[in-house]
């Protein structure tokens with residue numbers, strides 16, 4: 001199959017690109033190369049006969065039309081997005097532009113291409129979204145595919161809007177879409193502004209490890225390669241018009257994640273004091289959702305998917321990867337906003353008394 005992957009130079013998109021090529025698929029990677037992109041993420045496949053790269057923005061309708069005509073893909077996997085909640089608080093426009101308007105242009109380009117080809121039933125448009133569209137849970141319950149949408153941040157609201165557009169293009173025009181909503185990802189090649197790389201890299205540097213609020217927010221962590229495996233399975237076997245929640249029942253508080261990573265580093269890179277002594281509680285993110293948890297019954301029962309590693313194994317592999325790939329993350333640490341507190345009005349990390 002030839003798959004047009006958007007956002008394939010990002011964290012999850014690059015895992016999809018690498019895994020799709022390893023599975024024998026041809027890939028056209030369409031990416032605008034924003035601050036979050038890194039072509040090194042796909043360096044291992046860059047010279048592969050099955051790989052092509054198109055430097056293009058999904059908001060550019062003409063470029064998309066040209067790319068569809070040129071490459072004639074059998075499927076689209078749409079991952080391009082602005083993805084960092086803190087940045088969405090400071091600068092929401094880019095999230096509306098890319099996540100909503102960009103998805104609209106991609107849907108239009110895919111629809112025209114598909115209709116011009118005689119509306120083949122085998123074509124797929126897989127839209128990759130987040131569990132954050134469902135908003136925040138209390139102490140009980142989990143998100144199912146019929147949970148109501150209740151996004152709370154500019155990021156999650158823009159992703160929710162894009163999900164609605166994709167569903168509408170299916171209902172209205174018959175475009176064969178599938179939607180996935182996944183929990184928080186971690187793993188190799190994650191941009192150094194996200195929680196787990198921040199914990200690892202600040203601990204390695206002997207710097208304060210900032211934890212928002214009291215660190216009691218619960219996230220349902222999934223390794224990025226288990227996510228990309230699930231996405232390829234949904235692409236191959238998911239039912240048209242259907243949503244699949246992706247998660248692996250790994251609910252963990254942010255402070256527990258920090259403690260686990262510090263314990264791994266204490267073993268692998270012992271310092272004079274335990275790394276957890278570096279943890280500092282800082283002002284919470286405005287509107288910080290308390291808890292996300294995925295009910296993965298549908299993807300397990302219908303598609304037989306399960307994650308292949310535990311959170312403990314995945315975290316250890318991830319720490320090992322960051323230890324071995326210093327040149328990769330050092331090159332990204334100079335990018336705009338990395339290492340700064342974003343998404344609050346103060347502009348600086350601040351300790352809070354709790």
Ligand SMILES: NC(=O)c1ccc[n+]([C@@H]2O[C@H](COP(=O)([O-])OP(=O)(O)OC[C@H]3O[C@@H](n4cnc5c(N)ncnc54)[C@H](O)[C@@H]3O)[C@@H](O)[C@H]2O)c1
Nearest residue numbers: 007009010011012032033034036037057058080081083185
């Ligand atoms: N990271 C997570 O934990 C998580 C969880 C569930 C779902 N998702 C979703 O998965 C997708 C990928 O997330 P990620 O963490 O890999 O993001 P990322 O920020 O690491 O990568 C996004 C990629 O999209 C590209 N991009 C951004 N705007 C573009 C545009 N206008 N045109 C073309 N390319 C553009 C960037 O250059 C980058 O390569 C997103 O849609 C996100 O909402 C992420």
